[in-house]
Amino acid sequence: MIETSQVAKRTVKELLEAGLQVTPGALDIILSLEPSVVSLIIRKIKVTDGALVLTEENVRKLIEEKDPRKVTSVKTPKSEEEWSAASPSMKLKPALTAKEVDEDFEVVMDPTKMIGTSGSLNDFVNYFKDRYMRLSNLLLRRGDIKGIRRTCEVGRAEEVKLIGLVRDISKVRSGSMIIELEDLDGVVSVLIPGNLTDKARYLMLDQVVCVEGKSNGAYIVADNIIWPDVPFDHKPRRAEDPIMAVFISDTHFGSKKFMEKPFTRFIEWLQGKRGDEKTRDLAKQVKYLVIGGDIVDGVGVYPNQEKELVVEEVYAQYDIAAKYLENVPDYVKIIAIPGGHDATRQALPQPAIPKEYGEPLYEIGVEMLGDPAYFRIHGVEVLCFHGDSLNDVMTALSIDQHHPERAMIEFLRGRHLAPIYGSTPLSPEPMDLLVIEKVPDILHCGHIHINGQENYRGVIVINSGTFQDQTDYQKSMGLTPTPGKPYIINLKDFWVAQLDFTGD
Ligand SMILES: [Fe+2]
Structure with missing residues (x-):
């Protein structure tokens, strides 16, 4: 005080x-x-x-x-000693272990029971209207956006602020850009002069943004672009006790490339059977294990996949998953969402894997949620999204595929998990559940099979990689995965570390 x-x-x-x-x-x-x-x-x-x-x-x-894009790198301790030294609430031997702490878990948003659409043209029109309204409201909540005009009200030679969905982006020879901005009344052209292109290069199709500028009657000349973004004064919620959560993704059980040894080491560490005293103490603090999708490799996901599989039945793949995960100590709550390889609807948002396929996981008590899922653990809010749309964002913004966290930051900036319509299948639900209505404290994705971590305006952004070795497809794409390296986060002080189970 x-x-x-x-x-x-x-x-x-x-x-x-x-x-x-x-x-x-x-x-x-x-x-x-x-x-x-x-x-x-x-x-x-x-x-x-x-x-x-x-x-x-x-x-x-x-x-x-x-x-505009404040990013603070998260430090990753290199040794077990550094782990405990780096975490303020782990400096003293923890008074509590996860076993002694009651579970404190609450679902904030799970799409599973919220979805159902025929996918008609009208559904798509309403879906984009809903996206526009939700993201407009987020923009209007910012303190710096006042006096918004509608496209139909724009007159000649006046200063205007417009909120619209980006319908088209084109570059012109002079180094400027032209975007088409659409609101509920119509479409207006916006010229982005060369001095704004550094900022405008982060614009993506179908995003909702605010443009400030001057109208000349025919089009608007922009002097600023504003994304809904994370408020710069976002204050992350913290747990009262130094409870740990571990984040993994893309285990691909059932694949010949599933890395059995690193995963077994990981489970043994959770059981307190690996490492020195400090490492074992750390494992004792783990109360939650979050799995970000692609739990199994699936069947028929890509041509000739059967050659890459240990078992060709998806139920049997979930059975393998359950055989490994049942060895996680019973006081650790496992929370899982699906990914593109799992046995559920492919279009986003995805419902949870149904019992028909995922029964072995339900039986061992895994909390099965949809994709994306928003939940609260000990007061800390987690947005877990497999990340199918990461490829679209990385391609559109020329982001190196080895830095998925950079694309995840763009999700936060635009407050949407799949901004570009077209490549990643989206279902036109009455409510756009991919809008990031509430700023999470942790954003967790997978899908790319490469680890990445950042702290963006107080939000911990992690991509927890995979437990699958490089596939032939990844090799042909020049993608080198980073398997066997989950993240652990102390929910009290937001200390983050990358674990490594690749060596003995
Ligand atoms: Fe995957």
Whole structure:
């Protein structure tokens, strides 16, 4: 408390010395920022327009300009000693073990019982209307978007702000871009001048964004683009106790390339049978195991898949999965969603794997949810999404396939898990369940088979890789997977580490 009020006093003093007054809303935001960012803002406002009163709106604008894509790398300790040293709440020997802590799990959103559509043209029209409305509302909740106009109201020579769905993106010779922006009334062309293309290169088709600019009657010349994004002052929710959650994905049970040895080591570690005392202590803290889809390899997913399979029946593949997972200590809750290889509907959002196929997993008590699923563990909110649409985003934005976390950050920025319509099959549900309505504390994906981790505006972004060795297809694509390396997160202090079960 003393520390907070001292920081506040120092900040107010700095503002007054710079000759600036602040509105109460602006002060709230400023006090939530790092002191170095506050100093930068003060310097910037002095040199830009010399404004004397800082409002909430211009503080938000300055922060956006300063660092629109703030990403902080997560440190991964290299040794077991570093693991415990790096985690503030693990410095002392933990008083509680996961065995002694009651389960605290709550589903916030599971698509399984929320979906069902005929897929008619009208369903698609309504789906995109719903997407537009939901994302518009998220944009309007930002403090810096006021005075929105509709496309039908845009007159000549006036400053306008429009929210629209990006219907087309094209580049013109001068280095500028032209986008077509659609709202509920019509479509308008927007010229993105060369000085904005650094920002505009992150635009994707079918995203909903706000454009600020000037209309000349025929089109709008943009001077800013705003995504719904994660509020920069997002404060992650934390657990009261140093409870650990482990995240894995793409186990592909039933595939000849499933890596039995690393997975067995992983289970033995969870059982407290591997590693030194510190490592075993860490395992004792694990209360949750989250599986991000592609639990099994499936049947008939791609041509000639049968040659790559140990068993050719999907039920038998889930049986293999259950045989491994039943060895996870019974006080660890297992939560699983499906992926593209699992036996459920392929179009997103996917319902949970039905009992008809996944019965062996239901029988051992796995919490089977749909894709995406949003749940709460010890107060910490997790959005778990297999990630079928990651390829679309990576291709559209030329993101290296070895950095899936960069595409995941774009999900957060646009607040949508499958922005581009066309390649990844989407089901036109009455409600667009792929909109990220609520900012999670952890965003977990798989699908690419490559690990990746970042911290984007307080949200831990992890792609937990795979337990499947490189397939021939991946080899032909030049993709080198990173198998056997799950993530562990301390839900109290958000310490993140990448485990490694590839060696003895
Ligand atoms: Fe996979």
